[in-house]
Amino acid sequence: MKYYDKLIFELSQKGRVGYSLPVNRFPSAPELPEELRRGTSPELPEVSEVDVVRHYTNLSQMNFGVDTGFYPLGSCTMKYNPKINEEVAALPGFNGLHPLMPAGLVKGALKVYQEMDKALSAITGMAAFTFAPCAGAHGELTGLMIMRQYHMNRGDLKRTKVIVPDSAHGTNPASAAVCGLEVVEVKSLENGRINVEALQALLDDTVAGIMMTNPNTLGLFETQIKEIAERVHAVGGLLYYDGANMNPLMGVVRPGDMGFDIMHLNLHKTFSTPHGGGGPGSGPVGVAAHLVDCLPKIQVSGFHGNFGVILRAYAYILMLGKQNLKKVGQYSVLSANYIKECLKDAYKLPIEGVCKHEFVFDGLVNDGGHDDVHGATTLDVAKRLLDFGFHAPTIYFPLLFHQALMIEPTETESKETIDAFIDVMHKIAAEAAEDPAILQNAPHNAPISRPDETQAARNPILKYKDAR
Amino acid sequence: MAGFNYIPHTDADVRAMLERIGVRQVEDLYADVPKEFIKKEPYDLPDAMSEGEVREWFESLSGMNAKMKVFVGAGAYDHYTPAVIPYITSRSEFLTAYTPYQCEISQGTLRYIFEFQSMVCELTGMDISNASLYDGPTAAAEAMKMSVACTKKKTRVLLSKGLLPNVIAVVETYARFHGVEIGYVPVMNGQTCPNCLKAELAKGDVAGVIVPEINRYGIIEDHSGFAETIHGAKALLVEYCDPSALAVVKTPAEWGADIAVGDGQSLGIPLCYGGPYVGFMAVKKDYMRKMPGRIVGQTSDKEGRRAYVLTLQAREQHIKREKATSNICSNESLMALWVTVYLSLMGPEGLREVNRLSYDGAHYLHDQLMATGRFTEVFPGKPFLKEFVLQPKEAAGLLQDRLEKAGFFAALETEEGYVSFCVTEKRTRAEIDELVKIVKEG
């Protein structure tokens, strides 16, 4: 990766064009009235086609993707994105469909939705899915709306609370707040699982439901899920399954069978569609049979969700079929446990035992700190990994540990890749013990060194004109 | 067991890894899962397909969809996509990256988002743009919530009835659960009614008003005096706009808007049955810290080189949790890249040309349709850009059927029984003449 310092605006030369449009063969219509026309021209770049191609190719070379290398980003499921997905999603028979075309003109598209509904229901044990949500957080919000709608339909208006474990992702409480629900936090036990007694104390007839991931954000299976489901259901609450951690359960366990009533899936995690640098994703929401009626009353996006993403996920499911589904879950768990066992000598493992698709370390065993020398932090480990051609794990999440380092390898990485990562992690740990400054000044060979984020937040420069 | 191309584990790998972990078989790694939840029966899924079979199956599905000449807009516009865009956006360094958390190896993503923000500001005339949102309707819903957050304690938001139906539906859904009351401003003479707006504002408690720059009848609205009236009631003006049209029509900033939102689909994103598209939001500087979504800012690295980072993160869910301005934790990054490359290629001149072609084509179609004698004007003399409505003298369904048989998706029926037409630069004079001929033949 090499540093490239241009913005497209800086390549602009007046009079240069990068487009090709047809000759205007229409009679000239009278001009728009003056008072409806914009006063000044937008200052967009004026560049040639080749300028554009080179500029964005150069930008791309400062980026790291799954196709570049190992991406063990915990809770993000950065698995390989198959190329057949891209090919089929680009077919003109899908790309040219207007979203308001009547059913008779879009039979192929509707078939994709029907088949995906069946497949996702089979994989999760839900009764039906809506595909409108465009991302995981959007799915959560939609799912909570369904939860509230269900209670409202029954005239049960006092259920305004939603219970969220303290280890939950920040989107869980934020989605609940957007949905008008009050968030109540339930504490975790020493072993990282939900404290069922503490949960019981929160349960009453004002509880709309509980939001959980299982396995949880520590990668640990909530072993008391049956009891949790029984207790929440006993007071009339519903169970929401955040599908962020569905990957290890693929082909082995179904959320529906564990008692969950509503869930979302992240097609961009579990179902191999590319993350695109932060979207577009797709967050379909599944519901159990008793909630199917609530689906159509809730419109959360413009048309039918991110159809292009759904096509890719469908191609993936067809490639997996019933024969390969289980390998996804099992090998994601196998690889995670293997890394955990190999590295726990050098990194603190706060909770022993089998994990699922990911696990969390709490910093280095020996961070090299002594007297006046600051030890290396999780941030430093993350930055040093970049020098070795690996993406960093998720850091400082979950909030339960101060130096959280969350590793999720996925099932698509070979043992050789994983072993190379383990070697580098050991090398970094040794460097930290010896001379933590090596880590603290990392990355040393990325396109840029650590930027001044405080400056960025204190004096925000958010567009080209402000930068000049 | 047969190999599978997405999973590299050999039997020997599996054995070695199990041994290192200290368990006998992979199933033992699920020993903590209550037995009753381990699924025993086979999954009700199709058999695995080979890549060739998948390709063939999708081609057959694709073939089940009709190939139509699209003369409908209503929030999704069939504009031309330059060949460069899919070529760039399919570069795997962009395509397969995650959100740019590790900024040192994400400068590509961060730079194009910074360019995207800059371009949205140029088009809207606003001060600050975020890194994008899911789509136009959800951007409007975010603006609704943001109005309430900016004005404290107020709980009503007004929607113009001239907004697209799907924008109204999504805002209503969010509002219903978020605890915001929605009021409506009717359309009179083809435009959001200024006197009705005043009357609604007079009822008090209004945090924001969302109006369309170009409404669902295709009419370019005159919002003179709206900002003064709305600000007089200490509420925010939100303009919902078509960013393509902003190259020529008055900008949200020129109308005095506090927030501009809309869908970037009209900037060269394929129709793709409704998504992925890309929502945008741009605001006045005063509201920067209440804006939802990711924002990229410029700073420098230790060597003083220009560098880009995600910034103003204290607004966001991963820090503020339930107090965050929104639950959004991503953007539509790749679609923002799509739009950025589009705007780079088109430039100000290309975008004006797109609008000129669409404008002249739409007016040509309008005049030809009126000349058939089969329609009456609904809003005579009202200014439109690329979309307009007419009242058909026959049943809309009959007209649509006739057009559909000839390969046209056109004459979308509105709830009032009008039919709407849209013409982009992709529609040729020959196509329009053919459409008009079919209309006449009925």
Next chain:
Amino acid sequence: MSKIIEGLKYSESHEWVKVEGGIAVIGVTDYAQAEMGDITYVDAPEVDDEVEAGEEFGALESVKASSDLISPVSGKVVEVNEELEDAPEKVNEDAFENWIIKVEMSDPSELDALMDAAGYKNHIGE
């Protein structure tokens, strides 16, 4: 060790109060600014806003955190330190010199519930 000033009142959530007649001058303690690290933004209320004892009236932001400001007293905001809008780093430089808001107290007896310098010193374990 953080700086603590005698003669001020302190809250458990690390705000200090300096009483000037019926006006409470409110800021955050040196301990609080040190815990936050580089402050990037001070989210303060506006003049004439009402604040309530024990309720949040704003927030301090850093790159990776946001910390609520809790009002030690109830009343009406009469002045806001506008310098902090463009220079939040002043709170890091001297947390006691750079107050955040001034409040016209509606119930000065609320001051009794606050700690003195010795009590606060004990509170932060120094």
